[in-house]
Amino acid sequence: MNNNETTTKNEMAPPKSSIGVPGWLKQNLFSNWWNTLLTIIFTVITIYVVKGTFTWVFFTAEWSVVSENFKLLMVGQYPDEELWRVWTALSIFTALVGISWGVWKGTMGHVSIFLGVVMAITMVVPFIAVGSRIWLAANIGLLVLGFAIGKQSEKLKKPVLVGWFLLVPIGMFFIEGFGLLNEVSTNFWGGFLLTCLIAIISIIASFPIGILLALGRRSNLPIIKWFSIIYIELIRGIPLITVLFVAQLMLPLFLGDTIELDKVLRAMIGFTLFNAAYLAENVRGGLQSLPRGQYEAAQALGLNKAKMMTFVIMPQALKAVIPAMVGQFISIFKDTVLVSIVGLIDLLGMAKKIIANPQFLGTQMESFVFVAFVFFMICYLMSYVSRRLERSLGVGER
Amino acid sequence: MSMQDEAKPLQGREDMIEVIGLNKWFGNLHVLKDVDLNVKQGEVVVVLGPSGSGKSTFIRTLNALEEFQKGEIHIDGINLSNDVANIEAIRKETGMVFQQFNLFPHMTILRNVMLAPIWVRKWKKDKAEKIAFELLERVGIPEQAHKYPGQLSGGQQQRVAIARALAMQPKIMLFDEPTSALDPEMIKEVLDVMKTLARSGMTMVVVTHEMSFAREVADRIVLFDYGEIVEMGEPNEVFENPKHERTKAFLSQIL
Ligand SMILES: Nc1ncnc2c1ncn2[C@@H]1O[C@H](COP(=O)(O)OP(=O)(O)OP(=O)(O)O)[C@@H](O)[C@H]1O
Numbered sequence: 001m002n003n004n005e006t007t008t009k010n011e012m013a014p015p016k017s018s019i020g021v022p023g024w025l026k027q028n029l030f031s032n033w034w035n036t037l038l039t040i041i042f043t044v045i046t047i048y049v050v051k052g053t054f055t056w057v058f059f060t061a062e063w064s065v066v067s068e069n070f071k072l073l074m075v076g077q078y079p080d081e082e083l084w085r086v087w088t089a090l091s092i093f094t095a096l097v098g099i100s101w102g103v104w105k106g107t108m109g110h111v112s113i114f115l116g117v118v119m120a121i122t123m124v125v126p127f128i129a130v131g132s133r134i135w136l137a138a139n140i141g142l143l144v145l146g147f148a149i150g151k152q153s154e155k156l157k158k159p160v161l162v163g164w165f166l167l168v169p170i171g172m173f174f175i176e177g178f179g180l181l182n183e184v185s186t187n188f189w190g191g192f193l194l195t196c197l198i199a200i201i202s203i204i205a206s207f208p209i210g211i212l213l214a215l216g217r218r219s220n221l222p223i224i225k226w227f228s229i230i231y232i233e234l235i236r237g238i239p240l241i242t243v244l245f246v247a248q249l250m251l252p253l254f255l256g257d258t259i260e261l262d263k264v265l266r267a268m269i270g271f272t273l274f275n276a277a278y279l280a281e282n283v284r285g286g287l288q289s290l291p292r293g294q295y296e297a298a299q300a301l302g303l304n305k306a307k308m309m310t311f312v313i314m315p316q317a318l319k320a321v322i323p324a325m326v327g328q329f330i331s332i333f334k335d336t337v338l339v340s341i342v343g344l345i346d347l348l349g350m351a352k353k354i355i356a357n358p359q360f361l362g363t364q365m366e367s368f369v370f371v372a373f374v375f376f377m378i379c380y381l382m383s384y385v386s387r388r389l390e391r392s393l394g395v396g397e398r
Numbered sequence: 399m400s401m402q403d404e405a406k407p408l409q410g411r412e413d414m415i416e417v418i419g420l421n422k423w424f425g426n427l428h429v430l431k432d433v434d435l436n437v438k439q440g441e442v443v444v445v446l447g448p449s450g451s452g453k454s455t456f457i458r459t460l461n462a463l464e465e466f467q468k469g470e471i472h473i474d475g476i477n478l479s480n481d482v483a484n485i486e487a488i489r490k491e492t493g494m495v496f497q498q499f500n501l502f503p504h505m506t507i508l509r510n511v512m513l514a515p516i517w518v519r520k521w522k523k524d525k526a527e528k529i530a531f532e533l534l535e536r537v538g539i540p541e542q543a544h545k546y547p548g549q550l551s552g553g554q555q556q557r558v559a560i561a562r563a564l565a566m567q568p569k570i571m572l573f574d575e576p577t578s579a580l581d582p583e584m585i586k587e588v589l590d591v592m593k594t595l596a597r598s599g600m601t602m603v604v605v606t607h608e609m610s611f612a613r614e615v616a617d618r619i620v621l622f623d624y625g626e627i628v629e630m631g632e633p634n635e636v637f638e639n640p641k642h643e644r645t646k647a648f649l650s651q652i653l
């Protein structure tokens with residue numbers, strides 16, 4: 001009898017929680033007179049703000065400042081007849097995104113769709129030149145084609161990774177020429193292109209330096225250890241603007257007359273040196289979060305130091321600090337606007353230059369809103385990808 | 399190889415581990431005091447002793463996870479010095495199993511087992527994989543090969559850790575309290591794997607509090623107290639007829 005009671009108890013579905021829209025409203029927004037008042041006040045404010053924004057964006061604003069200067073905002077003074085090279089670099093990037101989407105699915109799919117939608121919208125906007133429309137259409141085609149190819153075969157993983165590693169040198173080759181194509185001096189780089197190039201190059205270059213500094217700071221060799229500590233603390237104690245000035249003015253002094261670095265390169269070096277110090281501290285945090293047993297197990301198996309770091313320690317340490325690192329990358333991306341102080345014309349600098357032109361008097365709002373919108377899109381994308389990455393790698397679960 | 403080893407008496411065999419006058423300090427704390435111990439090939443030595451007596455420290459000096467200040471250690475004829483090449487050679491010969499398992503959480507079980515054979519022994523991937531599966535079979539969990547350590551029970555993780563150490567085909571296995579972090583119902587599955595391993599002729603040094611294991615499997619018991627070996631002998635001798643007062647005190651607490 002007793003036995004039966006425990007085994008025959010019916011399984012029950014959980015109680016229904018759906019209380020319907022009116023119920024939800026009542027429970028959350030109008031539960032008492034005080035909540036009701038707050039709800040009404042905030043509704044009024046929200047309607048007011050949304051209506052104002054809507055009217056401004058669609059009726060009041062003079063978007064011609066963006067449309068007429070679209071090329072300047074995107075690529076600066078980059079010569080028209082060489083623009084195909086920027087497009088080619090972008091197309092390689094797009095193709096890689098597409099193939100990666102096919103091979104890895106998941107997050108890359110979301111990135112691809114984002115990229116595709118942005119391109120599609122840009123393509124149909126009225127003020128875009130016909131040539132650009134063709135390139136954009138081709139890029140969307142590449143995205144889809146890449147996906148189709150990537151889906152076919154898992155074996156593409158390695159070539160695609162190699163492709164990503166080669167993307168930056170190849171892209172830079174197309175954009176700058178390196179003596180093989182007509183050189184497009186960095187003086188002509190500007191706008192969003194310059195912003196992206198500085199951010200991408202300094203993020204990538206600072207990565208290995210940051211890891212080495214983090215390892216150096218934990219090294220047993222006093223010289224390496226103290227060099228790393230002094231470097232990291234020095235850089236972290238100096239504002240980024242100062243680092244940029246130092247890179248502009250002092251680097252030529254250190255290097256003498258023999259090597260002439262151009263302005264953009266010096267800015268990239270400044271950002272890289274700055275970013276590396278912060279990255280090193282992030283990575284060090286990740287290293288410290290690992291239990292000693294991980295090192296000991298790797299050593300006991302006979303792995304030497306380099307292999308232990310490469311296969312056991314670093315993957316876990318980096319994984320643990322993805323959120324912090326992406327935060328750092330986002331802030332570097334935004335901080336690129338500081339290059340206007342050393343005379344480079346990035347996206348924001350270009351917008352400021354344009355509104356100084358009497359022809360576009362009184363269009364600051366439009367220009368800055370556009371710049372803000374572009375930054376927001378990129379930064380939000382980065383943060384979104386980081387969150388997805390964390391989840392798919394199971395950060396926090398050990 | 400196991401049959402031959404069983405037949406051959408221990409006396410006739412060569413020493414796999416030779417420890418002579420070993421001393422170690424942590425700062426001013428003298429944790430190992432003139433420890434002498436020889437372990438023959440195929441011998442199973444169980445190390446007992448109260449908490450803080452230096453058992454872990456001792457077993458960890460054997461594969462250079464801890465340094466020592468005085469004395470000599472020879473593992474399979476290799477002198478354990480500060481020379482990195484010697485340390486690497488010794489670590490290739492010795493596998494170690496830890497109390498906390500210490501599996502690599504970012505790799506699947508299979509990759510945990512294959513990592514060292516591929517990167518230290520330089521085996522081809524096919525060979526490493528074949529042997530990894532054989533070992534996982536041997537410790538009874540081939541079906542978990544593609545899971546991550548976090549998805550396994552403690553007992554399963556510890557068995558993987560044993561397989562991972564064995565994958566390097568070591569001549570010596572060191573165990574530091576391999577069952578102390580396990581729930582009671584999982585202890586047996588790990589001890590069974592260790593027993594099988596002992597019978598196959600593996601040279602083993604085992605720190606444990608599992609007296610049944612010590613009685614059944616050990617060729618010799620070594621009792622540590624305050625960093626010294628206070629008693630050493632066959633299990634029967636030590637358990638039934640301890641010579642030293644401190645051994646009696648320790649055994650009366652445990653049994
Ligand atoms: N890294 C260290 N630094 C300083 N002292 C240490 C360190 N590791 C261990 N000790 C000390 O050395 C002594 C021996 O420690 P050990 O871990 O070898 O003991 P044990 O016999 O393994 O004990 P248990 O049974 O609790 O594991 C203890 O007094 C301990 O506090």
Ligand SMILES: [Mg+2]
Nearest residue numbers: 453454455575
């Ligand atoms: Mg211990």
